Amino acid sequence: MEKDNSRDASWRAALRGAMSAKDRTAIERVKMPELDAAYRVTSRSEEVNQGISEEQAVTEATRCMDCPDPQCVTGCPVGIDIPGFIKNIQRGEFGEAARVLRMTSALPAVCGRVCPQEKQCESRCIYHKMKRQPVAIGYLERFAADRAREEARRNPAPHRRPAPGAIKVAVAGSGPAGLSFAGDMAARGYDVTVFEALHEIGGVLKYGIPEFRLPNAVVDDEIRALEAAGVTFVKDCIVSRTVTYDELKQQGFRGLFVASGAGLPRFMGIPGENLIGVMSSNEYLTRVNLMGAGLEGHDTPVLTGRTAAIVGGGNTAMDSVRTARRMGAERAIIVYRRSEAEMPARLEEVHHAKEEGVEFMTLFNPVEYLGDERGHVRAMRVQRMELGEPDASGRRSPVPVEGDIREIPVDLVIVSVGVSPNPLIPASIDGLNVSRRGTIEVDEVSMESSVDGLFAGGDIVRGGATVILAMGDGRRAAAGMDAALKQAH
Amino acid sequence: MFRILEKEHFSENVMKFTVEAPQIARSRRPGHFVIVRCGEGGERIPLTIADADTERGTITLVVQQVGVSTRKICALEPGDELTDVVGPLGQATHIAKVGTVVCCGGGVGVAPLLPIVKAMKQAGNRVVTVLAARTRDLIILEDQVRPWSDEVVIMTDDGSYGRKGLVTEGVEDVIRREKVDQVVTIGPAVMMKFVAKLTERYGVPTMCSLNTIMVDGTGMCGACRVTVGGRTRFVCVDGPEFDAHQVDFDEMLMRLRSYN
Numbered sequence: 001m002e003k004d005n006s007r008d009a010s011w012r013a014a015l016r017g018a019m020s021a022k023d024r025t026a027i028e029r030v031k032m033p034e035l036d037a038a039y040r041v042t043s044r045s046e047e048v049n050q051g052i053s054e055e056q057a058v059t060e061a062t063r064c065m066d067c068p069d070p071q072c073v074t075g076c077p078v079g080i081d082i083p084g085f086i087k088n089i090q091r092g093e094f095g096e097a098a099r100v101l102r103m104t105s106a107l108p109a110v111c112g113r114v115c116p117q118e119k120q121c122e123s124r125c126i127y128h129k130m131k132r133q134p135v136a137i138g139y140l141e142r143f144a145a146d147r148a149r150e151e152a153r154r155n156p157a158p159h160r161r162p163a164p165g166a167i168k169v170a171v172a173g174s175g176p177a178g179l180s181f182a183g184d185m186a187a188r189g190y191d192v193t194v195f196e197a198l199h200e201i202g203g204v205l206k207y208g209i210p211e212f213r214l215p216n217a218v219v220d221d222e223i224r225a226l227e228a229a230g231v232t233f234v235k236d237c238i239v240s241r242t243v244t245y246d247e248l249k250q251q252g253f254r255g256l257f258v259a260s261g262a263g264l265p266r267f268m269g270i271p272g273e274n275l276i277g278v279m280s281s282n283e284y285l286t287r288v289n290l291m292g293a294g295l296e297g298h299d300t301p302v303l304t305g306r307t308a309a310i311v312g313g314g315n316t317a318m319d320s321v322r323t324a325r326r327m328g329a330e331r332a333i334i335v336y337r338r339s340e341a342e343m344p345a346r347l348e349e350v351h352h353a354k355e356e357g358v359e360f361m362t363l364f365n366p367v368e369y370l371g372d373e374r375g376h377v378r379a380m381r382v383q384r385m386e387l388g389e390p391d392a393s394g395r396r397s398p399v400p401v402e403g404d405i406r407e408i409p410v411d412l413v414i415v416s417v418g419v420s421p422n423p424l425i426p427a428s429i430d431g432l433n434v435s436r437r438g439t440i441e442v443d444e445v446s447m448e449s450s451v452d453g454l455f456a457g458g459d460i461v462r463g464g465a466t467v468i469l470a471m472g473d474g475r476r477a478a479a480g481m482d483a484a485l486k487q488a489h
Numbered sequence: 490m491f492r493i494l495e496k497e498h499f500s501e502n503v504m505k506f507t508v509e510a511p512q513i514a515r516s517r518r519p520g521h522f523v524i525v526r527c528g529e530g531g532e533r534i535p536l537t538i539a540d541a542d543t544e545r546g547t548i549t550l551v552v553q554q555v556g557v558s559t560r561k562i563c564a565l566e567p568g569d570e571l572t573d574v575v576g577p578l579g580q581a582t583h584i585a586k587v588g589t590v591v592c593c594g595g596g597v598g599v600a601p602l603l604p605i606v607k608a609m610k611q612a613g614n615r616v617v618t619v620l621a622a623r624t625r626d627l628i629i630l631e632d633q634v635r636p637w638s639d640e641v642v643i644m645t646d647d648g649s650y651g652r653k654g655l656v657t658e659g660v661e662d663v664i665r666r667e668k669v670d671q672v673v674t675i676g677p678a679v680m681m682k683f684v685a686k687l688t689e690r691y692g693v694p695t696m697c698s699l700n701t702i703m704v705d706g707t708g709m710c711g712a713c714r715v716t717v718g719g720r721t722r723f724v725c726v727d728g729p730e731f732d733a734h735q736v737d738f739d740e741m742l743m744r745l746r747s748y749n
Contacts, residue, residue, distance in 0.1 A: 111737075197575060198575075199533075201573070242516060263707065265709070265713075274721065286709065287704060299528075299557045300704070303747065362710040375743035423708060424726070
């Protein structure tokens with residue numbers, strides 16, 4: 001195999017010359033094989049997207065024009081060499097494709113499943129200029145990453161240990177930001193320890209994103225790859241509570257990357273919100289995903305309902321509503337105060353939710369929940385909205401239609417209107433600059449905070465974003481901390 | 490890692506465990522709690538730390554068998570391990586010298602009360618401790634609170650030990666008899682509700698410690714939310730201690746029945 005992966009490599013030039021642009025663009029975009037919607041709502045654990053075959057992957061990779069100035073790369077928060085990995089798929093070097101992915105992404109099998117590609121890499125694909133569907137970059141990423149996972153299961157990589165005397169750095173939180181940082185720092189030769197508060201490694205990838213979209217086994221494979229690269233994981237340990245930043249320094253850690261995520265779920269502050277059967281999406285998803293509520297051998301209970309209303313229009317709302325369908329809700333309704341066009345959720349999630357029979361009540365906003373004599377929610381009152389002038393986010397802001405309030409019977413309500421940063425670490429470190437919203441303030445390039453040696457990224461900085469943006473933060477923080485530690489040396 | 494070193498039966502359903510958890514033992518303060526999980530597939534449940542020994546690296550947990558998870562824990566013996574213990578969580582108790590403090594605990598609530606009794610005494614307060622239970626066998630930790638209390642009042646519903654009567658009667662007697670500057674109450678929600686009602690009438694500042702349903706215990710899920718002074722607060726990060734006069738106990742009692 002020719003090792004050079006640059007665009008000038010002879011094998012890539014040969015692939016470009018092997019087919020005319022006309023023939024290339026005539027190929028239809030691959031369709032992701034999916035489980036049938038009627039079947040999949042009966043299965044909690046089976047992944048909806050089944051993954052594309054080798055043949056499909058090679059054909060899809062052939063569509064990529066291998067542009068001289070690939071715009072897709074600029075749309076990727078971690079700057080994956082997209083044509084580099086895609087062309088390796090086309091020439092059948094799947095392992096090499098995965099290696100290219102790993103150079104910039106610690107979690108390619110995760111990103112291939114949960115990234116909003118239509119807003120990132122795929123949105124910049126040259127095919128849009130030809131009014132054609134973009135190259136299925138996400139599907140290809142997943143294909144190559146899954147091949148590498150299977151290979152690693154057959155032939156586990158030997159565990160590398162950090163070199164003796166390697167500089168020790170700590171990470172608070174094992175979600176996407178923390179894992180991405182850990183991968184990059186291990187690759188740079190640091191001795192990395194990741195501290196996790198929960199009893200499982202993976203953060204939101206485990207407690208938040210459901211099995212049918214991101215199986216825990218996939219996350220575990222990615223974690224094993226990081227362990228093989230020399231990263232140490234410690235669960236049941238809350239940086240700031242179990243062990244303080246000062247204690248970490250005394251233990252020889254020279255830097256701390258805080259990636260403690262979005263803590264507190266937001267509620268709307270409307271009457272009846274504390275009734276039984278009204279809960280945050282964090283609670284609902286954690287009970288189901290992390291704690292295995294309702295599964296044999298798992299003690300954690302979860303409330304189920306015949307009619308579930310999920311308030312919100314983001315990915316978490318879609319995960320919750322689709323989970324509710326799988327947990328037996330006959331009616332599962334998205335209640336969203338803007339119109340579908342403004343929904344922040346990935347298109348695929350909205351599409352899948354609709355296939356699974358989820359109802360969409362857009363331009364409605366809850367104003368009150370009503371309970372029965374036992375304090376259990378039995379109905380919600382919703383205010384009809386219409387779109388007014390654009391707000392600060394550029395989206396048209398919803399305004400109430402006077403007098404148009406309706407009551408709908410519900411027995412389960414999942415509130416999914418966002419989260420606030422986890423307060424534990426910001427509250428515990430003197431001299432740490434924290435915004436009014438509770439996020440840690442950092443330098444945008446280096447991700448360093450106002451406290452020496454303390455860097456931060458992901459939702460604790462952004463207040464609520466995506467897996468891939470968190471991963472981008474982890475990468476930048478790794479570069480930032482590496483530079484700072486080298487300078488200090 | 491979280492090995493059980495000792496187990497002591499306080500009563501048929503209440504047991505004391507000494508658990509190896511050196512980091513937590515070092516970091517904890519009175520009022521803190523831990524989240525415990527017993528067995529793969531186990532629930533995460535909050536338990537208040539009753540005591541800690543930094544030299545031995547142990548914490549003390551007092552567990553009452555009431556549901557699936559507490560029964561699993563109570564079935565453990567010395568040498569066994571808890572699957573997960575994480576903490577210390579919550580805000581530590583605000584300890585200050587205020588004068589006379591009445592610490593009243595009901596049932597298993599005496600366990601989390603013990604470190605507060607101790608700290609209140611060490612801060613220089615006169616401490617009157619009121620322990621209450623249904624019957625004599627359910628009075629726990631009496632010997633442990635005695636050295637840190639100027640006076641211990643025992644109340645039992647059936648009169649089998651101490652005075653016959655409710656915890657509120659014991660507290661009211663003290664308030665009528667002498668100037669009380671603060672009351673601390675920990676126990677079943679319904680008990681704390683009536684203690685709060687009583688002390689509100691006498692205008693005595695009262696602090697309670699709430700034990701609500703939790704999942705993660707770190708602020709993430711919101712299962713533990715309570716209304717305090719008209720605002721929704723999270724017991725795990727804002728509490729577990731609150732101004733008892735501001736807590737909506739009826740709502741809390743309702744929410745405790747979520748899974749019944």
